[in-house]
Amino acid sequence: MKKIYNYLLVLILLCIQAFTAQAQFAPEALCGTAEPSDAHYKYIESLNQQYNALDIEADSNGTIYLPIKFHVVTDINGSRYDQNTLLTVFCELNQKFQGSGIQFYMRGDVNVINNSLYYRHTSNAVGSALMNEHNVIRSINTYFVDLSAIGLCGYAYFPGSGPGGPLREGGLMMSIGCSQVGNTTLAHEMGHYLALPHTFDGSSTDPISPFAERVTRNPNEVAPRFSANCNTFGDRYCDTPADIYGFRWNCNGMALNDTDLNGDTFLPDAGYFMSYSSDFCMNKFSQQQMNTMRQTVRSSSTTPAPRNYLTVFPMPAWDTVTSNVTLLEPLASSTPSPSNFIFFRWSKAPGATHYFVRIRRNNLPVTEFTTTDTTRLFTINLLQPGLTYTYTIRPYNHGWTCVGPSQTGTFTTTQGYGVSVFDPKSQEVVIYPSLLEAGQLLNIRSGEAQLQSFSLVDIQGRTVMQAPLESGSIVHQIQMPVLPAGTYHVKLQSNRGPLFERIVIQ
Ligand SMILES: [Zn+2]
Structure with missing residues (x-):
């Protein structure tokens, strides 16, 4: 009997419980990443000079794989970023970076941090404490918290800045409200982490100043017109049009009529992830932006990359998960299970190393866990007897999370066994x-x-x-x-x- 109790205890220890509360978030708008320093602009200019000299995509040498460590911070009431959403949003991140030559993989399982102070993020000092405490080396540390108190969608640190120390400095701080399926904040903040300024940085405060990026791309304008300055002003990229809009703007409906020193009308491109256009407008990085990101993580013969430490170790090999699982037990036709003794079994999905299991009742989450096996004896006293529950299983691996949840299974419960997870003979607790x-x-x-x-x-x-x-x-x-x-x-x-x-x- 003692063995069984120990087994139950081990099962419980292994079980990752994720309680998800449905929370409403205040509309959050902006990004809190600081404008680049002069030294950072000089860094981008130096990369651009190499890029322009080569006149080709400077580094077309295969896909670069970068490790992300996801940290999900939990409030005392159980509110936290939904892990099923995280898997989908991670898939979307890789889709958004397709064509950039950069792809991401998860460094281990999601790190769940139970800390209300860190969850209710009231200042950058809180974020610094969080990153100092939890940043993992040689990883892109990405945190999901509630940023509504400071009205931000997210913020990130440029290379060479931010808390955490060598080989783990900085990271991304993401609001849950702006990290939903279809949002672009994660791609935007990742751009910052990999050195990209906003397309409007350096120009938005005074668009008709001589120090704002001008619309023209002609380096030899005739006086009184001013020549192009896109290499040394604004975001330093000549392949992103001059942009001055440091507020959220709608790509389809907003009349933008501002003009520059030459009287030319600004025509920013709402498609860039690094602009402040509405999320649904965004779909791309420019060639120069992609070049900067690649050069920031992989050293060339002439330039050491500031985040080269991310690419020192190769990505483990993972297959693409191409098909979903088939639910085998329990089924709607199965004999009802005791509420604290439910045996789950499903078919293996080729390529999957992990399975995310979510149990719901009336479409509300009850509990969820992740397992590397295709069976699980669920013995936690969380379900009630005499009720019907539904469940889904989502196969994935740390490089591929694009298969959604399985078909929904249904089971019913009977009175649970009177077991305790304690061994009564030991009388320890x-x-x-x-x-x-x-x-x-x-x-x-x-x-x-x-x-x-x-x-x-x-x-x-x-x-x-x-x-x-x-x-x-x-x-x-x-x-x-x-x-x-x-x-x-x-x-x-x-x-x-x-x-x-x-x-x-x-
Ligand atoms: Zn930003």
Whole structure:
């Protein structure tokens, strides 16, 4: 019997639970990336000189693969960026970079960070603390948080700047609201991370100044007209038209009539990811922009690349996942499963190394987990008996996430087994009473385990209470908050990993 309990505990430890709350986000507009320094502009100008001298795409030597480390920050109430959306948005990022000669892969699994201070991002100082603490070396560290307090869609750091230290400096800070399917903020911020300014940088503050990028591309205009200055002003790219619009503008409906020093009307191209046009207008990088990004990650014989450290190790080999899984168990026709003992089984999808499993009820997420196997015995006390649930399984690998979720499966539950994830014989950790009055004390006897923190999770998976536990204490007493009657799950963090127990509040 002890073996079975240990097995259940291991299963629970392996299980990545992702509770997703449906949140509404305030409309967020702008990008918080700083305008480049003079030194950064000089860097881009030097790359352009090489590019112009070669008069060809400077580096057509195969696709460059770059590792991204995704960090998903979770609020205390369970709000976090949806992992299914992340997989789709990552696929879209690679589609947007097709033609640039750069593609991305995921460096390991998504890193989930439970920290409300980091989630509710109120200043760049919070972002710096987050990056200093969690940036992984030789990876593009990309965080998903709530940036609505500072009204931003995202921000990123240019090469050679930002927190984190050598081989891991800077990264991307993404708002959840601007990271939905079809949004372009991730591609835009990635452009910054790989050295690109906005198309309007250097020109938007004073479009008729002599220091703004002019519309003309003629280097030999006759006085009184002024010649082209696109190599040394604005974003430094002559293959992106002069742009002065540092606000969101609609590519289809906005009359833009501003003129430059020559009286020429600005005709910015809304297609560029590095502009501020509406997301749906954007679809490209220019050749010079692509050249800059490639030169920023791969050193040439003449120029060391500031982010060369991203390409030192080759990408592991992954196949394209071309087909989805077939659900095998449970099926709608199956015998109902005990609510805490459900066996999932599905066919292997060729090329997939991971499967993202999502369980829902009435189209609302209940729980989700990722596994590398094609079976899973689900033993967590999260589902209720006598109900119908649906589930989907999404196959992927760290280089390919473009296959969506499988067809939807359905199963029903019966009364769960009365098992505990604790081994009752060991008497190591005991929680009592399991049936509490509102406001009653809950006792936890730690035995030999060293308990670190206590969380109370409701049946929807929302954390309703958290408290640290004093190390060294044998008995801990927790004052229960006033909560609606019902079943709750106690999660204890210990030196032996997380432990779970179910209690009922009357
Ligand atoms: Zn930007």
